[in-house]
Amino acid sequence: MNAAWLPPLALSTSLVAAVVIFALPESAWRWRTGVNLGAALVKLTLVVLLGYRVVEGHYDTLRFPVVEGIDFVLRADALGMMFAGLSSLLWLCTTLYAIGYLENSPNRKRFFGFFSLCVGSTLGIAMAGNLFTFLIFFEMLTLSTYPLVVHRGTPKALDAGRVYLRYTLSGGTVLLLGVVLLYSLTSEHSFASEGGLETFLPDHRGLLLLIFALLVGGLAVKAAMVPLHGWLPRAMVAPAPVSALLHAVAVVKAGAFGILRVVYDVFGIELSVELGVTTVLAVAATVTILYGSLRALAQEELKPRLAFSTISQVSYIVLGVSLFGPFGTIAALTHLLHQGLMKVTLFFCAGNYAEELGIHRIDELDGAGRRMPLTSLAFTVGALGMIGLPPVAGFITKWYLGMGAIQAGMPWVIAVLVAVSMLNALYFLPILYRLWFRLGPAHGHGAWPEERRLGRLETSAWLLWPMVATALLSLGAGLFAAMPFSPLGWATAVALGEYLP
């Protein structure tokens, strides 16, 4: 039984929330908060319902023609629901956090309106059933993120916004060309189509390569793969909830998710291997992983270090995609979720340090563990996960990446993994050392840059609990990885569906 109304209903929660928020006056704080949280909860419920129906074997689909031969398709499938689940869960956390973070600052109406649009576009990306629909939401995401990046309105923020648009709109144009070429070759080809593009291989090898290059090239801009990553560190000027959302769910993940779709659902993994593009992808991902880690090492401020770490971490997903075999796929899919949970935690922590103590630089963190124990614990969980220590979620990814590398016959990837884990340790462990073992203002040495007492606990409750929740989730995703509905369990199901007909 097809419930065609369910995907648009889930999508409309965010869009309706955006419209209502735009219509409310700036001062209606309570109403806005209510609408935000209500919509986030309703959406999470609907996404869970959709996911449950996918497990039961109902792929709810809404479809109507836009142009002759091209449909607008919203379809709930296992891969999409994974991403949708992540985005709705983190939307709830980030909304709570943002309410606390932006308290008493101007332009909150604009912020939350576009924030909702941004998350709505992410859900659209997750549920897009073909590349045409994907493209629609992909560009919507670009546009709805711009006001968030320039939110502060400082010259630096405006410049970051301009750079962001230059990169993403150019990427979108390249993607558009790729999609048009693909449609000219195949006419309608949805993600659910049986069989990849193998039939075109004998006659159109060059064209297929070109299309792949255009599609992945356009998506790689958002996934911040080197050398198309320049916008991401600059976009750090945005408020902390925006950075958290950009890095964990929305923008970079949209790019990585698009690459997943192109490789698995448009070309098919066998054809990608046949074309030889997976090797290129693996090399590009490796370069990005190493480059991002090295640059992260050189940063002296907290947020830029996390930003370069994101560049590095997101390419694990691409690396997993490029490893032919179920383990590589599982690694890619789990990391999509794990990296989101861990990174959002780290950015919440960075935001908390900045809000409560005015800390922006890493060398100001000395002894912060005593002043803000929960925040520092959460940061520790996130950082250890990023390094890949068990039992945090990041370990699972690296383990499966290693197994995938062996399965795909690319043992050099293991050397890369070891090297990059060392680099991760090199740039995260000094921070942990400073947090817990160095003496600082909390022990009576010096003073915090700008201390504010935002709440009865170590900081305002709005800022604290979402962070604790995501930290626990990152821990739980690793600890309970063997449970059936853990990220790993879900990813395994998707990967088996991909390889076993």
Place this chain on the structure above:
Amino acid sequence: MSIRFGLVESSVAVLPFTQPALWVALGLPCLLGVLGAWLRPQRTWPILLAGLPLAASGIVLLMIVEQHGLQRWQLEWGKLTVQLRLNGLSVLLLLLTQGLGLVAALYTPGELRHADPAQRRLERWLWPLLGILVGSLSLIWVAADLLTLYVALELMGLSAVGMLLLPGKVESLVAGIRYLLLALVGSLSYLLGVALILGHWGRLDLAGLVQVVEAGPVAWTAAALLGAGLALKAALFPLHAWLAPVHGNAWVPVSALHAALVIKASLFILLQLWSVLIPDSLFAAQLVAWLGVIAIFWGGGLAWRAVELKSLVAYSTVAQMGYLMVVFPLLLGPGIPASVQGLAWQGFWLYLVGHALAKAAMFLAAGNLILATGNTTLQGLTGASRQLPLSLLAFGVASVSLIGLPPSAGFTAKWLLLRAMVIQAQWAWVAALLLGTLLSAAYVFRVFRYSFVETAPHYAFRALPPWLDGLALGLALASLLLGLFAYGPLTLLQGSR
């Protein structure tokens, strides 16, 4: 091609309701205009009420065409024969004209209320001129002979000039008179072309001409004369220089209607006549396309450097007309596959309609911003996002369609055009279209860059009635959603074959 315009010789029995509906659609705007000059409405609801029968006539005509296809009329007064035809395309453009005319009329009281009293001396004449403009535009979409087209074109041009002159400022007088002179030159060229056709083939009805015209020097000369005249009126590059001053100095609803419909009417006639006279010409279409490529970058560059908000919007029109010009070789020329021509045909009209809605929305939004800030430059918008969110939102949604980002009509149209170009392997035009998209994003986002500045001092902005923003936002959303729900209108366009 001429078949797509509904130019076929056949004797279809006219359905009973059709003729009255058509007379209402053509005549009622002028009557309402006279009524407006007499009553001078200050509120919106009487205007809305008066517009209802007009919209009803359009919807009746739409239903008739949807169910029964092409409609033709032949009216004779003595020696004079007037040919009219109504197909999917005409009915679509007719509805667009009625809708935009109604929105412009609804906007007018708000604009006049805030205008300088010295400029309001002639305001009562705006109403009849608006009525004549809408009526003559409607006539252009349905006329099927050269003489009727000429009469409608002149009526439209003169009423447009009249509306542009109404503010009575020196700048608007200069711009308006220059426009009048150029429009007269254009008409002269058009008349020469018509005279040539009448002298050589002895008939003026388009459906008949399709049968008798053969390629040759006469057809080429006539096409060149008609084309030059209409290109001047449509502000096609390089004959666009008069456009920006005209738009910069007119009242907002007048600029909106002018950019959205008046220049496009000339383009419509141009394409229609060329599809009759030179359906297989290679050179003319190619020339137009290459001029269009230059227009995209020239207009985009000028818009990028524009200091005034209204001239940014006006130069963007020059660039946007360039996209339509680039489509010409996919519509006219020897040996174009029917599938490509179909895609290009749909893309062309969808782009035109989408742009009309978006550009009208953009002018209204720009007018709101200027009314509220009291400053006509982009600099004047500094920090506006805090106080004028709705006007900026309308501007933003309109620019989404203008840039051609999804899910707007501009995007869907570009998609169709790109597919047609890819099938024909016309990579130069693909590149022009894509680079032009980036260029338009560059100039549009300048507006937002200014508006998001937070460090600016707080200017005292004038509060506007919300329905002014509502009108702009409504048009912008129509243009945005048309892209997603384009299937119905596109089927209507195809049905005219």
